[in-house]
Amino acid sequence: MATNGNGNGELPRKIAIICSKGSLDMAYPGLVLANAARMMGIEAVLFFTFWGLDIISKKRVNKLHAGIVGNPATHMPAMIAGLPGMESMATHMMKKKMDELDIPPVGEFLEILEDAGAEMYACQMAMEMFGMEKEDLVPQVQDVITAMDFFEKSEGAQTIFV
Amino acid sequence: MSTMTMAGQEIEMGDDGFMLNPDQWTAEIAAELAREAGIDPLTDKHWEVIDFCRRDAAEKGEAPGVRRITKQTGVSMKEMYKLFPKGPGILAAKISGLQKPKACI
Numbered sequence: 552m553a554t555n556g557n558g559n560g561e562l563p564r565k566i567a568i569i570c571s572k573g574s575l576d577m578a579y580p581g582l583v584l585a586n587a588a589r590m591m592g593i594e595a596v597l598f599f600t601f602w603g604l605d606i607i608s609k610k611r612v613n614k615l616h617a618g619i620v621g622n623p624a625t626h627m628p629a630m631i632a633g634l635p636g637m638e639s640m641a642t643h644m645m646k647k648k649m650d651e652l653d654i655p656p657v658g659e660f661l662e663i664l665e666d667a668g669a670e671m672y673a674c675q676m677a678m679e680m681f682g683m684e685k686e687d688l689v690p691q692v693q694d695v696i697t698a699m700d701f702f703e704k705s706e707g708a709q710t711i712f713v
Numbered sequence: 714m715s716t717m718t719m720a721g722q723e724i725e726m727g728d729d730g731f732m733l734n735p736d737q738w739t740a741e742i743a744a745e746l747a748r749e750a751g752i753d754p755l756t757d758k759h760w761e762v763i764d765f766c767r768r769d770a771a772e773k774g775e776a777p778g779v780r781r782i783t784k785q786t787g788v789s790m791k792e793m794y795k796l797f798p799k800g801p802g803i804l805a806a807k808i809s810g811l812q813k814p815k816a817c818i
Contacts, residue, residue: 587817589794590779590802653780654818663780663818666790 565594567705569712573602573611574618575645575657581713582606582660589667596708597664598701599692600674603713604681607673607688612658617641658689665691670704672696719745731807735770738810746808750799755808759796761786766809776806778816 566588570581581603585595605611619625619632619641631637646656655663664671673688673695685695696704714733717726720741725733732738743763747755755763765786769777779801783790797804806814 583817587802590800592798592800592803653784655780663790667794 564588565596565705565708567596567598567701567708567710569701569710570597570599570603570606571601572618572713573605573615575615575642576617577713578603578606578615578657579654579660581711582657582664584711584713585664585669586660586667589664589669594708595664595667595669596701596704597669597671598674598696598705599672600677601680604673604677604683604688606657607661607671607692608683609687609689612661612689613656615642615657617645661689661691672701672704674698674701727812729813731812732810735767735810738767742810743808746810747804750797750804750808752797752804752808756796758788758792759808762788762793762796762805763809766805766811770806770809770811776809776811776814778802778814778818779805780818781816 566584568581568585570578572578581597585597588595599607605615616638619627619638621629622632623629625632625641649656661671671692673685673692675695675697678684678695685692714728715726716723718724720739722737722739722742724737724742727733732742744755747753747759752759762782765782766777769781769785777785779790779793782788782801782805783793788796793801793805803813806812
């Protein structure tokens with residue numbers, strides 16, 4: 552009961568999630584974990600870096616693709632996964648399944664996280680690497696920060712790397 | 714598992730602080746559970762959520778997740794966090810005398 556986020560005299564729990572991947576299937580783990588934390592009253596900080604910038608980029612947020620190439624977990628032979636149209640089909644199937652389960656698309660999920668009080672930041676180094684500016688990011692992202700800033704913000708938090 | 718006295722009644726509670734038997738729930742118990750979670754008093758908006766949760770759980774067999782609550786009641790996500798600041802996901806169900814929701818959203 553000590554860490555249930557209800558603040559019974561103890562510090563509320565906090566989690567920090569580093570989102571470094573940009574495929575559709577790898578965007579969700581970080582978002583779902585952050586949302587689940589918020590639902591329990593646990594503070595959540597998300598740090599989007601490298602390919603994870605696609606999740607929070609205005610251009611790419613709702614255009615993420617399922618990562619099936621080079622992914623042995625799809626139970627599909629590698630050569631088939633790389634054929635034209637396969638990635639789009641897998642993406643379409645994944646989105647359809649999410650919809651059936653009422654799991655929101657990525658853009659809406661970020662809105663939910665903002666409403667739920669999760670803090671979201673973009674990695675400055677990655678932004679420079681990809682030549683991006685804050686205006687290129689969805690409005691839910693609070694700021695562009697450095698790795699050291701992230702460590703300040705995630706002090707006392709359990710950190711999860713996705 | 715333990716038995717606690719709440720609002721003058723003997724209530725079966727699980728180890729996680731959730732009621733084991735939703736039929737033992739009363740509005741007074743809800744108020745007491747809410748007070749424990751720092752919510753006092755329960756407003757009409759709270760009751761809108763609680764009533765929906767109990768109705769939905771009776772129908773579906775499990776407590777609704779926060780997203781389902783917002784979609785079915787029209788209470789926004791932002792409002793849910795204002796009504797139950799320490800965690801709407803678990804508090805809405807707890808105060809409604811239900812088990813933890815199974816939904817992840």
